[in-house]
Amino acid sequence: MRGRDQEFAEFFSARFDGARRIAYAMCGSWPDAEEIAQAAFVKLYARWSKVRIETVDAYLRTILTRVFLDTKRRGRAREQVVAELPDTIAPADAGPAERMALRAALLAVPPGQRAVLVLRFVADLSVEQVAEALGCSTGTVKSQTARGLAALRAAYKKGDVNVEMRGA
Amino acid sequence: MFDNDDAARHALRTLTSEPAPPVATTLDQVVRRGKRRVFIQRAGSVAGVVAVVAAIGAGTILLRPGDQGDGVQVGTSNSATAPTYPTSPMPGWEVVDMPAYAERGGKSCTNNETQVPPTGNVPFLPLAAVQSALTIAVKQALGAVPAATFPSWSGSSTRFLVVEVPMDNGMGQLQLEATRYGGSPTRAADADRVAYGNCEAPLRRTLADGTVLQLYPKYDYHPKWPSQPLAIYQPNGRKYVITSAGYSEADMMPGKDSTSKTIVNGRGKLPTTQEQLAELAEAFAGGLG
Numbered sequence: 163m164r165g166r167d168q169e170f171a172e173f174f175s176a177r178f179d180g181a182r183r184i185a186y187a188m189c190g191s192w193p194d195a196e197e198i199a200q201a202a203f204v205k206l207y208a209r210w211s212k213v214r215i216e217t218v219d220a221y222l223r224t225i226l227t228r229v230f231l232d233t234k235r236r237g238r239a240r241e242q243v244v245a246e247l248p249d250t251i252a253p254a255d256a257g258p259a260e261r262m263a264l265r266a267a268l269l270a271v272p273p274g275q276r277a278v279l280v281l282r283f284v285a286d287l288s289v290e291q292v293a294e295a296l297g298c299s300t301g302t303v304k305s306q307t308a309r310g311l312a313a314l315r316a317a318y319k320k321g322d323v324n325v326e327m328r329g330a
Numbered sequence: 331m332f333d334n335d336d337a338a339r340h341a342l343r344t345l346t347s348e349p350a351p352p353v354a355t356t357l358d359q360v361v362r363r364g365k366r367r368v369f370i371q372r373a374g375s376v377a378g379v380v381a382v383v384a385a386i387g388a389g390t391i392l393l394r395p396g397d398q399g400d401g402v403q404v405g406t407s408n409s410a411t412a413p414t415y416p417t418s419p420m421p422g423w424e425v426v427d428m429p430a431y432a433e434r435g436g437k438s439c440t441n442n443e444t445q446v447p448p449t450g451n452v453p454f455l456p457l458a459a460v461q462s463a464l465t466i467a468v469k470q471a472l473g474a475v476p477a478a479t480f481p482s483w484s485g486s487s488t489r490f491l492v493v494e495v496p497m498d499n500g501m502g503q504l505q506l507e508a509t510r511y512g513g514s515p516t517r518a519a520d521a522d523r524v525a526y527g528n529c530e531a532p533l534r535r536t537l538a539d540g541t542v543l544q545l546y547p548k549y550d551y552h553p554k555w556p557s558q559p560l561a562i563y564q565p566n567g568r569k570y571v572i573t574s575a576g577y578s579e580a581d582m583m584p585g586k587d588s589t590s591k592t593i594v595n596g597r598g599k600l601p602t603t604q605e606q607l608a609e610l611a612e613a614f615a616g617g618l619g
Contacts (some may be wrong), residue, residue: 167361173359182353187345200355200363207364212501251405261344268342283342311338 236275269316275310354482446512457483463617498501501578502601515542515563540565555596
């Protein structure tokens with residue numbers, strides 16, 4: 163029991179922040195990203211004894227993406243009126259305008275396609291790995307990627323932010 | 331722009347270089363919620379088995395030759411008698427009746443009752459109001475002013491406020507988790523009877539305004555960093571869990587290549603006695619109004 167919890171503790175320590183950043187790329191809000199990552203790790207803990215260590219990263223990505231998509235499906239019912247403005251972190255150092263424009267454009271992409279783009283390009287997964295995480299075919303991943311990129315491009319142009327992505 | 335995969339990858343990866351707020355989630359929180367989830371899953375399995383057994387039993391009785399089944403009552407889990415627990419060690423608090431199927435003192439525990447989802451849109455109180463009530467309660471119960479405060483008060487379903495209090499061998503924490511619940515305070519407290527600890531019966535006190543306080547036994551995830559939770563169910567649908575914890579932020583180490591934290595040290599005891607935690611919770615609930 164102790165060994166199992168110790169393994170989980172080490173995995174949590176090594177992966178939580180990365181998972182939170184992936185969640186942030188998907189949802190665009192740090193508090194929500196924290197909740198999504200926490201919910202994913204809670205679910206992972208509940209299944210920890212049944213998950214093989216060599217597949218645990220893929221499993222975590224699957225849960226994380228499903229939690230994100232579930233929150234989107236529940237939609238506005240989950241949103242609460244808060245008495246004060248939520249904490250936000252202003253982009254710092256180089257390229258804040260680019261990042262803000264890109265983030266805004268990414269949030270305009272439909273959630274399913276957005277999840278594919280984030281897993282493919284932010285988490286740097288292969289088409290096969292994304293298909294495994296989402297439980298769909300590689301063909302679906304490819305088509306969702308193409309549609310997602312088109313939506314991202316359109317949203318970015320519509321934002322009328324006259325910046326070029328460095329290195330793009 | 332985003333004309334090919336490499337361009338998209340390069341552009342989108344700039345998002346991960348954004349500065350991030352500190353991680354508010356601790357391993358302890360995840361493990362506690364994870365254990366609760368396991369309890370609920372097991373409760374679902376047990377309920378399913380009970381339902382199947384009951385259905386088979388009922389079918390057997392009804393199909394028995396010459397027996398029309400009139401007046402036959404199918405036995406369910408309530409046919410078992412709940413085990414007897416010691417009397418309350420604190421005046422005004424009652425030992426909660428545990429479900430008969432709870433495995434007292436065991437490593438796992440189940441509960442047939444599940445939480446009623448929150449209804450309506452009860453807003454969270456502003457951080458300032460909660461922080462003020464907690465500070466006053468800490469001062470009243472412990473005679474000390476919190477030395478440090480760590481709020482994370484912008485989540486849509488759960489919010490956190492952690493204060494650190496002095497102990498004779500370092501600092502401890504009082505961790506406040508704010509959320510919402512559905513149903514009555516007693517119903518919610520019943521559903522949480524086995525949410526913490528190892529199936530030991532919690533203590534319960536109902537205040538004059540209908541608020542239910544539920545104090546769980548001390549739980550040692552590790553002997554060095556024990557914790558003891560107390561849940562508060564207000565009739566307005568707000569729920570708070572105050573956990574007394576024998577460790578502080580200084581005992582947490584960032585994970586490798588990560589800003590998440592792991593507890594590596596602790597005081598080996600709690601910053602509150604059971605009585606102090608109870609007094610603190612009651613004062614806090616009263617201070618919220």
